[in-house]
Amino acid sequence: MDAATAVAEYGGSAQAVQYHYDVGRAFYQLWLDESLTYSCALWTHGEDDTLQLAQQRKIALHIEAARAASADSVLDIGCGWGGLLRQLSACGTGKRIVGLTLSVDQAAYVRSMKLPGAEIRLESWTHHTPSAPYDAIISVGALEHFAKPDDTIEKKVAMYRDFFRRCSDWLAPEGRMSLQTIAYGTMKREEASEFINTEIFPSADLPTLGEIVQAAEGVFEITTVWNDRLHYARTFAAWAENLRRRHDEAVAVVGEELTRRYERYLTQSSVGFMMGKIGLLRLALRLVSRKWSTLAKP
Numbered sequence: 308m309d310a311a312t313a314v315a316e317y318g319g320s321a322q323a324v325q326y327h328y329d330v331g332r333a334f335y336q337l338w339l340d341e342s343l344t345y346s347c348a349l350w351t352h353g354e355d356d357t358l359q360l361a362q363q364r365k366i367a368l369h370i371e372a373a374r375a376a377s378a379d380s381v382l383d384i385g386c387g388w389g390g391l392l393r394q395l396s397a398c399g400t401g402k403r404i405v406g407l408t409l410s411v412d413q414a415a416y417v418r419s420m421k422l423p424g425a426e427i428r429l430e431s432w433t434h435h436t437p438s439a440p441y442d443a444i445i446s447v448g449a450l451e452h453f454a455k456p457d458d459t460i461e462k463k464v465a466m467y468r469d470f471f472r473r474c475s476d477w478l479a480p481e482g483r484m485s486l487q488t489i490a491y492g493t494m495k496r497e498e499a500s501e502f503i504n505t506e507i508f509p510s511a512d513l514p515t516l517g518e519i520v521q522a523a524e525g526v527f528e529i530t531t532v533w534n535d536r537l538h539y540a541r542t543f544a545a546w547a548e549n550l551r552r553r554h555d556e557a558v559a560v561v562g563e564e565l566t567r568r569y570e571r572y573l574t575q576s577s578v579g580f581m582m583g584k585i586g587l588l589r590l591a592l593r594l595v596s597r598k599w600s601t602l603a604k605p
């Protein structure tokens with residue numbers, strides 16, 4: 308499928324997501340870490356840190372923020388190739404774990420792991436109807452796909468609000484949520500890269516922190532916000548270096564043009580985070596729309 312046919316749908320288009328992720332797992336395996344985590348890592352160990360440990364640490368941060376280790380049921384919206392679900396299932400048995408993705412390859416791959424208690428759905432959050440409430444919801448790197456470049460700001464905020472409202476409805480009373488997304492930083496929407504918008508992530512637009520805050524108002528209390536943009540600069544730099552090192556293998560898998568296109572995207576993104584044009588938000592959220600919330604523990 309080419310970028311032009313990756314048409315828009317409310318809350319994220321399956322075609323647009325498949326255009327990006329179903330390029331082929333063999334390609335992503337060449338430059339992501341072994342867990343195939345495709346989102347910003349958490350680097351804490353200086354020069355000696357490794358991509359794999361930094362990804363595990365990031366996943367642990369979200370599990371902690373959503374209190375998911377002790378939860379009986381957890382929803383992962385945008386589960387990718389299952390790195391978080393696998394780490395979560397190692398936290399204890401008996402959990403109900405539901406992962407949503409729009410990528411055919413990701414769904415098949417995560418199902419093949421046969422994680423105990425896991426249900427992997429090839430489904431958008433806009434079509435999800437849980438069979439029972441969740442104790443925790445985690446979403447890492449999916450919100451970037453929900454809005455379209457030609458949506459009005461009002462439409463974007465209304466859609467993010469719909470997302471938060473649904474998550475709130477799906478959570479048990481003391482449920483928590485942890486969210487990670489790229490957001491506009493100093494760069495304005497009108498200045499967004501034509502190359503990224505057409506050739507890498509067609510039919511997608513980033514949020515701003517202000518839009519997220521507005522959309523969550525009265526539905527979730529935002530208890531913590533981190534802007535870890537330098538962590539994403541380093542993650543993209545690590546991916547770019549991996550891809551450059553395995554250039555010839557990548558060309559054998561997806562061809563010269565796509566390999567060069569990704570080398571450009573990974574390097575350009577690293578610089579964008581470094582300069583602050585784009586930011587990386589990690590947010591911990593607590594429900595506010597229930598009477599008990601004023602009594603909830605910190």
Ligand SMILES: C[S@@+](CC[C@H](N)C(=O)[O-])C[C@H]1O[C@@H](n2cnc3c(N)ncnc32)[C@H](O)[C@@H]1O
Pocket residue numbers: 318319320324328343344345346384385386387388390407408409410413430431432433446447448449452453
């Ligand atoms: C950048 S990947 C991140 C995957 C994973 N969370 C990680 O950190 O590796 C984005 C994920 O969001 C999913 N996604 C995008 N739009 C979605 C939607 N509307 N509903 C459910 N999943 C969606 C994609 O299928 C993909 O799995």
